[in-house]
Amino acid sequence: MLMTTSDPTFDADEARRARNRRIEAVARWAVPLAVVIATVFIWHWWSNSTPQRGMIFPEPLKVWHRFIKDNAMLFGSLMVTLRITFLALAIAIIGGVALAILFTQSRLAELIFFPYAVILQVTPIVSIAPLIFIYVQDPLARVLICAWIVAFFPILSNTTLGLKSTDSNLRDLYDIYGATWWQKLLFLKLPSASPYFLGGLQIAGGLALIGAIVAEYVAGISGSGSGLAFRILEASYRLNYPRMFAALLMIASVGVIIFAATSFLSWFFLRKWHESALRRET
């Protein structure tokens, strides 16, 4: 019989699994990092491959220099976009959760409002935005409304689903102990809806950013906004391609950060008890 490990309690199968775990631990960071670095190199090579190409497809270094040079302006725009995104997200959370609670409380309210929620959701925001811009004059409010419309639905539908899926035995138990409406909501329904809500938040966070950007685009150069999307449009009119790239990369970074932040929130609140946040050895 041939044993490769000296430790008799650590058989070959276990050794292989331990090795896979070690590889996974490194690869989790190394692979995405390598992909990013490779992308930058290919980008650099591509934009330098012909002299003309560099004009419309600026190399990474040029984008970087532009980013440093326009730093103040770009960060000012970033703040505008962030403000709209987070305001829209906050209103979507408050409105979505409140409406979800109303829906589970009153079937009539659900029958009345749900069609509107669906219509708003399925109609592309680019087609609604021009209308909103006709009727809403305030430059912040119009963009905010667009971002809110996009971000609101996942919160509403996920939270409604979550509130409706509380364990029926637990509901009976609360009734037997004479729980009040508020107690049921705070101690039972909201906690059991929280994984659903956090899932919705993850989607809504990304959508709020998309909504904010799209609204700025539709508002166009004539709009009074000066968010990152506005900077991209403006730079494209001025043929300032490095700045377009710099603004674009900033938007992408914001999206990544929002995703990471909402993922973290989800993990943080569910880590102790919910299946989705538990690490399982395979």
Next chain:
Amino acid sequence: MTELSKRPIPPLGQRPRLLEMSDISKVFNGTVTALNGMNLTLNEGDFLSLLGPSGCGKSTALRLIAGLMRPTTGRITWNGKHDRGDIGVVFQEPTLMPWATVAKNVWLPFRLRGQSFASVQERIANALKLVGLEKFHDAYPRELSGGMKMRVSIARAFVTNPRLILMDEPFAALDEITRQKLNDDLLALQSKIGCTVIFVTHSVFESVFLSDRIVVMAARPGRVVQELTVDAPYPRDIAFRTSADYAAHTQVVSEALRRAIGDHADDHL
């Protein structure tokens, strides 16, 4: 008071009445007769098992007693100063809140009465000790085995020291060894506190081991077909489980159950 108090249990026949179900019927959707003319008297200190095939209305009877629904006809009357008063419930599933620790789960009945965790901390610790889970005070339900979760559920039902505990096939989903252990522990707990228990089961053995009264029910329509008493003294232990007395009782109860099902044997074909 941090200790669960002990009520003395008088012998069968000398117990004050706790509740009376008279001529209770429950019809669902106007078509399904879950219970038909059920009469039942429950006395303080009874360990009463509702025994019957599935679908005979055992859970329905329990839900009526718990006040979760109203009977179609008939009345349930409670004796004593409480109308329904304190009751504890244990379902077939442990029914714990997964986001709360073991101690916070046991806190629930107090919390819903507006009592802070700090003010009942000792009683919670005490109840957990009684079910052998003092080490798992701060564990989350997912870290516990099925039997341990059920113990938490039992601790939660007992922690307020209620007069009546309702248990709906609480151990049906557990393995035989765990189930016997929990049966032993449940009896010890009940005798320590002296509360009344209604225990729903479809196991003849479980009902004979645990209870001093067995109500055999039949289905279609759900009704009481026979009432039996198990006069073996408490505490009951392994010795009782292997005794001739126990065997004799299970035979009588099995026979009663067989007749109950046999009444409508054609329904089961």
